[in-house]
Amino acid sequence: MYRKEFYVFDQDKPVKAVIRNYKKEDFNKLIQIQSESFPPPFPAELWWNEKQLENHVTLFPEGALCIEINGEMAGSMTGLIVDFNPEHPNHTWEEITDGGYIRHHDPNGNTLYVVDICVRPSFRKFGLGKWLMLSMYDVVIHLNIDRLLGGGRMPGYHKKADNMTAEQYVEAVVNGTVKDPVLTFLLRCSRTPIGIIPNYLEDEESCHFAALMEWKNPFRNEK
Template identity: 55%
Template sequence: MYKTLYVQHEGKPAETVIRRYSLEDADALIEVQRRSFPPPYPQELLWTRGQIAEHVRLFPEGALCAEAGGILVGSMTGMRLHAAEGEHRSWSEATGDGSLSTHEPDGQTLYVVDICVVPEYRKSGIGRWLMQTMYETVVHLGLERLLGGGRLPGYHRHAERMSAEAYLSAVLRGELNDPVLGFLLRCGRTPVGVASAYLDDEESCGHAAMMEWRNPFLPR
């Protein structure tokens, strides 16, 4: 998979490539993660070279990166699972602690392990193009859906007075804003529940909104 497109960066079009990443990209991918997820995000959850090697080996179709000006500025990783409707596993359980050891080659759900874009490119549209490319992967492989947990980085400000489910509802009603939920909604993802103890994430108080995208070319 390899596509060339233009995004808006610093007021002008910037040629960007979205392609599969390889082990040769490991150092650059780790740097993208480091810049995208600063503390208080748990730094022990950033990719290691060994994990990246497993991503590429187990499911290369789900190993995507974005390159602008010859520099990696974003990435997205997915895997396949058998995931029942309403089943909300923790990130660690679903992904084998990021190793993809739980990857099921015949799974009908493409599970989003992570997506990240460096801060200076976050309003360029690269994140949406990575997501769109993963949707195309769902269609290409004939899978039922894409599913993944969305962080709730604004929830800690409201956790004392509302549940995570109520927070999600308030965002959907337009009463609250959440940067990650807003991004996922703009990408066409829809919420199917909330997972507790999903990730050791202080800002989300451990919760995540489970967000899916259904393959529109399959019968419902």
């Protein structure tokens, strides 16, 4: 099981943080985090439900992480293992995560796939999303698999879609001429775009596209 204790900073003040595997007794708090992070008009039925969370801690507890600040639950990140073929990258979030239920988690797969990352709005000044991401890299290394992968939303793309393809938009974010709330964050976390997926989610801000973004395990040899 995973547990990491360290300090984050509120300006110049150190604040104790813990990243650990979440458990059944955390479910109510995890659902509360979802409700704060995705308030109405976001539909409540798309927040985590207890059956999904039960599957996370049962099927792949190593990929069920949460972060606490001074003992208070502040965010979570969830993944599953899949066998990813880079030559056939197209998929939807629904297909690859089983709608968040992760019932096709493959312990023998080569890729840790990000299902979700979520931080309560009142805790976002601490940079907790990056700490959760770095901790999931630890899981990749511990399991000795090839990569961490996930589809990154492109919420700024709808503002540029009349003048740019999705590929051009991602290239502009990488070049630093455009800043995107999600893609720029993922770049700061060492994720690298390796392709564009159409119809990844029902996501009007991203025009239904996602950037497939990878972090490679540096201890794995190239094949």
